[in-house]
Amino acid sequence: MPSAVPASRPSLTGTARTDVLVVGAGLAGLHLATLLARRGHEVLLVDRRTTLAGAIRTTGIFVRKTLEDFPLPEEHLGPPIRRMLLYPPGMRRPVDLVSDRDEFRVGDMAGLYQASAEAAVRAGVRLALGTRYGGRRDGVCHLSGREGPLQVRARHVVGADGARSSVARDLGLDRNRHLLIGAEEVFPVSPNGEPPAFHCVLDPRFAPGYLAWVVNDGQHAHVGVAGYADRFPDGMRRAMQRFVARAPGLDGVRRTGPVERRGGPIPVGGVLRRIGCAEGLLVGDAAGAVSPLTAGGLDPCLRLSELAAEVLDDALRTGTPHALTHYSGAALRSRFRGRLALRTGLAHIRTPAATTAAFTLLRTPPGRAAARRILFGDGSFPGQPAPRPSLASG
């Protein structure tokens, strides 16, 4: 699909200077770059992807708190989902939870990325797609772009380059060590009269240490598995094939179009401690800003980018780069203690029998109440208060 992003293809050859170089135009990088440009700073945002509509890695489920706090463009959001079903191994007798509020919506991620990129360019961000960050030596960042190699001198560098961040390595910051791996297939569906639903299967044979899912909102079905890479009994690809063949929530659904495949690593070790130094900082997956329990990273990446924008704005305006050293994951991390403990518990459930036993607890009134609190609760990533302008507005 051709990119609809307005051409902000700065002539990038030789040497360039900028206030901030943001590496990675996922949601974290796009949001941070836009916030900084709106505050009058020079921002160069680069991504190795040649179009933001391609190589998507996420299902794109946005939770209610994000939808309330961040005015995402309505036209790029699927129908609201209120029903969630949790299946034990064997997939019989799911725990059926229905909320009286709209809990989830699946984003049309290609559209959302492109709308956010358009907003970034309108705000003044120089966006260079098809441009790979290759490393940083002696304060100079080395990029290779459509027009050849480029050297960038930036007052600060931001690693928004995902779970396996090269910028984190080059800045000597912490790196994600505790990762799940996930994959999914997405296909268009025709509505079958069923209300939109989110089906989660807990079975270590399909999803060791995490879960397998079907999200069917009547427009698209996302069918996926995720877990610890070394614990899939016969590899993730086979687990995916086995799951697709018997996944719940697809009865009577006729697949009407081509299948899109997505996937990637998911950091679940909690926010990293050292995510900022005088030279730059990390946001999004690069900073480990993902809920260790639900593996949701879209809300955390938006909120942490808000915080990062405040800190960078302060450092740039006051000319005190050391302000960035106060951008620390340690305080945020302590707020995740409970979720980290639950993640450790989930990682230890290794057999179908143990998972089935856990469902006995889940079926009790306190078990259901706890599940509702986690899945439909008001908790979100601790960070900045709600932002104002729409992600896609100018």
Ligand SMILES: Cc1cc2nc3c(=O)[nH]c(=O)nc-3n(C[C@H](O)[C@H](O)[C@H](O)COP(=O)(O)OP(=O)(O)OC[C@H]3O[C@@H](n4cnc5c(N)ncnc54)[C@H](O)[C@@H]3O)c2cc1C
């Ligand atoms: C299969 C799967 C499903 C998921 N589903 C959900 C979900 O439904 N809801 C949810 O909340 N979270 C979900 N997550 C997690 C969520 O997608 C991430 O936490 C979130 O997208 C992170 O955004 P980001 O901007 O930090 O990173 P990314 O979106 O990964 O963006 C990083 C960008 O950096 C670019 N990049 C990397 N290296 C370089 C380089 N050297 N040079 C230039 N560019 C570079 C990449 O091309 C990419 O565009 C899912 C994750 C996976 C893997």
